Amino acid sequence: MEKVFCIGFHKTGTSSVGKALSHLGYRVTGPNFVNDSRIHRDLWSLASRLTDEFDAFQDNPWPILFRQIDRAIPDARFILTERHPHDWIRSVGSFFAGQSTEMRKLIYGSGSPVGNLDNYLAVYNRHYADVQAYFEDRPSKLLRMDLFVGAEWAPLCEFLGKPKPDAPFPHVRPASPAKRVR
Numbered sequence: 001m002e003k004v005f006c007i008g009f010h011k012t013g014t015s016s017v018g019k020a021l022s023h024l025g026y027r028v029t030g031p032n033f034v035n036d037s038r039i040h041r042d043l044w045s046l047a048s049r050l051t052d053e054f055d056a057f058q059d060n061p062w063p064i065l066f067r068q069i070d071r072a073i074p075d076a077r078f079i080l081t082e083r084h085p086h087d088w089i090r091s092v093g094s095f096f097a098g099q100s101t102e103m104r105k106l107i108y109g110s111g112s113p114v115g116n117l118d119n120y121l122a123v124y125n126r127h128y129a130d131v132q133a134y135f136e137d138r139p140s141k142l143l144r145m146d147l148f149v150g151a152e153w154a155p156l157c158e159f160l161g162k163p164k165p166d167a168p169f170p171h172v173r174p175a176s177p178a179k180r181v182r
Contacts, residue, residue, distance in 0.1 A: 006057065006081060012147075018172075061106075078130075082145065
């Protein structure tokens with residue numbers, strides 16, 4: 001089975017995509033190493049060990065490793081889960097509040113979003129621009145999904161060459177786009 005990496009940031013529907021991939025028969029892992037201090041020096045070494053054990057990877061650390069993954073696993077497929085930046089930062093601030101993790105320290109330079117929302121948002125926007133630029137010449141390797149404007153099996157199944165299940169698309173923590181803050 002091909003390897004599939006969800007490289008959208010947390011709070012963009014990564015858990016829902018993980019459930020969907022599991023439903024399609026993939027062995028899914030993630031998030032991984034969230035509070036492991038070794039990630040600051042050995043992240044790729046830690047993460048690459050999981051690529052033989054699992055078929056699909058969601059949440060952290062996979063988004064920040066997409067370039068290494070693409071070089072190491074040339075036939076890997078990537079899913080970029082997206083969310084409107086203002087909705088995303090509101091969700092991150094609310095969900096993580098003052099809690100800190102080693103992974104968020106690595107990604108944003110600060111483990112807690114409290115007092116750091118502008119930096120978190122800048123890193124988020126840069127990541128999405130970097131991913132899109134990286135795969136610009138290879139669009140067949142990247143599926144972009146915004147589960148907050150509508151989640152359906154069709155694009156995911158078409159991208160992966162899988163039959164569409166006769167079940168609703170899973171939503172782990174549904175959010176209402178009607179509450180969007182601009």
